[in-house]
Amino acid sequence: MVETCEAFTLVSRITAPNVVATGSSVKGEASLSYKNDFDIGQPVVDRFTHLTLDFCEQLTHSSTATLNDLFPIYSFKNLNSRFKYLTTELKRPLSTFRVTDFFGSVTPTRHTTRVQPYSGTLDNSSGLGVGEISVAQKNKASVQDRLIKLRLHAST
Numbered sequence: 001m002v003e004t005c006e007a008f009t010l011v012s013r014i015t016a017p018n019v020v021a022t023g024s025s026v027k028g029e030a031s032l033s034y035k036n037d038f039d040i041g042q043p044v045v046d047r048f049t050h051l052t053l054d055f056c057e058q059l060t061h062s063s064t065a066t067l068n069d070l071f072p073i074y075s076f077k078n079l080n081s082r083f084k085y086l087t088t089e090l091k092r093p094l095s096t097f098r099v100t101d102f103f104g105s106v107t108p109t110r111h112t113t114r115v116q117p118y119s120g121t122l123d124n125s126s127g128l129g130v131g132e133i134s135v136a137q138k139n140k141a142s143v144q145d146r147l148i149k150l151r152l153h154a155s156t
Helices: 047-056 067-073 099-103 135-155
Strands: 019-023 033-037 042-046 084-088
Touching: 033 047, 042 047, 047 067, 047 099, 067 099
Parallel strands: none
Antiparallel strands: 019 084, 033 042
Protein backbone atom coordinates (compact mmCIF):
# COMPACT_ATOMS: atom_id res chain seq x y z
CA MET A 1 0.00 0.00 0.00
CA VAL A 2 1.40 3.33 -1.07
CA GLU A 3 0.00 6.64 0.06
CA THR A 4 1.51 9.70 -1.55
CA CYS A 5 0.78 11.95 -4.49
CA GLU A 6 0.63 9.92 -7.71
CA ALA A 7 1.04 6.80 -5.53
CA PHE A 8 -0.01 4.21 -8.09
CA THR A 9 2.91 5.20 -10.33
CA LEU A 10 5.21 3.62 -7.70
CA VAL A 11 3.57 0.19 -8.00
CA SER A 12 2.23 0.12 -11.54
CA ARG A 13 5.22 -1.74 -12.98
CA ILE A 14 5.43 -4.52 -10.42
CA THR A 15 5.56 -7.86 -12.20
CA ALA A 16 6.56 -10.24 -9.40
CA PRO A 17 3.98 -13.00 -9.00
CA ASN A 18 1.39 -13.19 -6.19
CA VAL A 19 1.42 -9.47 -5.32
CA VAL A 20 -1.41 -7.15 -4.31
CA ALA A 21 -0.27 -3.52 -4.57
CA THR A 22 -2.33 -0.39 -4.01
CA GLY A 23 -1.99 3.35 -4.52
CA SER A 24 -4.04 6.11 -2.91
CA SER A 25 -3.94 8.22 -6.08
CA VAL A 26 -3.05 7.94 -9.77
CA LYS A 27 -0.73 10.01 -11.95
CA GLY A 28 -1.61 13.70 -11.82
CA GLU A 29 -3.48 13.46 -8.50
CA ALA A 30 -2.59 14.45 -4.96
CA SER A 31 -3.13 12.33 -1.88
CA LEU A 32 -4.92 14.75 0.41
CA SER A 33 -4.87 15.21 4.15
CA TYR A 34 -7.86 14.40 6.32
CA LYS A 35 -6.90 16.47 9.34
CA ASN A 36 -4.47 19.31 9.93
CA ASP A 37 -2.81 20.53 13.11
CA PHE A 38 -2.92 24.30 12.77
CA ASP A 39 -0.62 24.77 15.79
CA ILE A 40 2.25 23.17 13.91
CA GLY A 41 0.96 23.95 10.42
CA GLN A 42 1.12 20.36 9.21
CA PRO A 43 -1.31 17.64 8.18
CA VAL A 44 -1.39 14.90 10.81
CA VAL A 45 -3.20 12.18 8.91
CA ASP A 46 -4.06 11.65 5.27
CA ARG A 47 -7.48 10.53 4.06
CA PHE A 48 -6.24 7.13 2.91
CA THR A 49 -4.62 6.36 6.28
CA HIS A 50 -7.65 7.66 8.17
CA LEU A 51 -10.03 5.43 6.21
CA THR A 52 -7.74 2.41 6.60
CA LEU A 53 -7.34 2.93 10.36
CA ASP A 54 -11.06 3.51 10.82
CA PHE A 55 -11.82 0.26 8.99
CA CYS A 56 -9.14 -1.78 10.78
CA GLU A 57 -10.02 -0.48 14.26
CA GLN A 58 -13.40 -2.17 13.87
CA LEU A 59 -11.82 -5.58 13.24
CA THR A 60 -10.84 -8.28 15.67
CA HIS A 61 -8.07 -10.83 15.21
CA SER A 62 -10.70 -13.36 14.11
CA SER A 63 -12.36 -11.03 11.59
CA THR A 64 -13.33 -12.50 8.24
CA ALA A 65 -13.30 -9.14 6.39
CA THR A 66 -11.44 -9.43 3.08
CA LEU A 67 -9.75 -7.03 0.69
CA ASN A 68 -13.03 -7.02 -1.24
CA ASP A 69 -14.59 -5.48 1.88
CA LEU A 70 -11.77 -2.97 2.38
CA PHE A 71 -11.18 -1.61 -1.11
CA PRO A 72 -14.66 -0.08 -1.65
CA ILE A 73 -14.08 2.41 1.20
CA TYR A 74 -11.46 4.08 -0.97
CA SER A 75 -14.02 5.83 -3.15
CA PHE A 76 -13.32 9.11 -4.93
CA LYS A 77 -15.89 10.70 -2.64
CA ASN A 78 -13.87 9.67 0.44
CA LEU A 79 -10.38 10.28 -0.95
CA ASN A 80 -10.85 13.03 -3.54
CA SER A 81 -8.42 10.95 -5.60
CA ARG A 82 -8.69 7.70 -7.52
CA PHE A 83 -7.60 4.61 -5.58
CA LYS A 84 -6.18 1.89 -7.78
CA TYR A 85 -4.78 -1.55 -7.17
CA LEU A 86 -3.09 -4.25 -9.18
CA THR A 87 -2.71 -7.96 -8.72
CA THR A 88 -0.08 -10.13 -10.33
CA GLU A 89 -0.66 -13.80 -10.97
CA LEU A 90 -2.61 -14.32 -7.76
CA LYS A 91 -3.27 -17.91 -6.89
CA ARG A 92 -6.62 -17.00 -5.30
CA PRO A 93 -9.25 -14.25 -5.60
CA LEU A 94 -9.19 -11.03 -3.51
CA SER A 95 -12.33 -12.22 -1.76
CA THR A 96 -10.19 -14.83 0.03
CA PHE A 97 -7.51 -12.42 1.33
CA ARG A 98 -8.45 -11.52 4.88
CA VAL A 99 -7.57 -7.96 5.87
CA THR A 100 -5.94 -9.27 9.07
CA ASP A 101 -3.68 -11.54 6.99
CA PHE A 102 -2.88 -8.78 4.47
CA PHE A 103 -1.66 -6.39 7.18
CA GLY A 104 -0.36 -9.02 9.55
CA SER A 105 2.10 -11.81 9.39
CA VAL A 106 0.94 -15.39 9.23
CA THR A 107 4.14 -17.21 9.99
CA PRO A 108 4.18 -20.52 11.80
CA THR A 109 6.36 -20.48 14.90
CA ARG A 110 8.07 -23.26 16.74
CA HIS A 111 8.67 -22.77 20.46
CA THR A 112 11.75 -24.20 22.07
CA THR A 113 13.65 -23.81 25.31
CA ARG A 114 16.95 -24.68 23.68
CA VAL A 115 19.43 -21.80 23.26
CA GLN A 116 20.52 -21.20 19.68
CA PRO A 117 24.16 -20.05 19.39
CA TYR A 118 24.85 -17.04 17.17
CA SER A 119 27.34 -17.88 14.46
CA GLY A 120 27.27 -14.64 12.45
CA THR A 121 29.44 -11.56 12.75
CA LEU A 122 28.55 -8.28 14.37
CA ASP A 123 28.68 -5.17 12.19
CA ASN A 124 30.79 -2.60 13.96
CA SER A 125 31.41 -0.36 10.96
CA SER A 126 31.07 2.75 13.13
CA GLY A 127 34.19 1.75 15.08
CA LEU A 128 32.42 2.67 18.29
CA GLY A 129 32.03 0.39 21.25
CA VAL A 130 28.62 -0.56 22.58
CA GLY A 131 27.01 2.44 24.27
CA GLU A 132 29.54 4.95 22.91
CA ILE A 133 28.47 7.98 20.89
CA SER A 134 30.42 9.89 18.28
CA VAL A 135 31.80 13.42 18.63
CA ALA A 136 29.15 14.60 16.13
CA GLN A 137 26.39 13.10 18.29
CA LYS A 138 27.89 14.77 21.40
CA ASN A 139 28.07 18.14 19.60
CA LYS A 140 24.46 17.80 18.41
CA ALA A 141 23.31 16.99 21.95
CA SER A 142 25.31 19.95 23.29
CA VAL A 143 23.71 22.33 20.76
CA GLN A 144 20.25 21.00 21.60
CA ASP A 145 20.93 21.50 25.34
CA ARG A 146 22.02 25.10 24.71
CA LEU A 147 18.90 25.82 22.62
CA ILE A 148 16.66 24.46 25.37
CA LYS A 149 18.45 26.63 27.97
CA LEU A 150 18.08 29.71 25.72
CA ARG A 151 14.36 29.04 25.25
CA LEU A 152 13.88 28.58 29.01
CA HIS A 153 15.82 31.77 29.71
CA ALA A 154 13.83 33.71 27.10
CA SER A 155 10.52 32.58 28.54
CA THR A 156 11.31 33.78 32.09
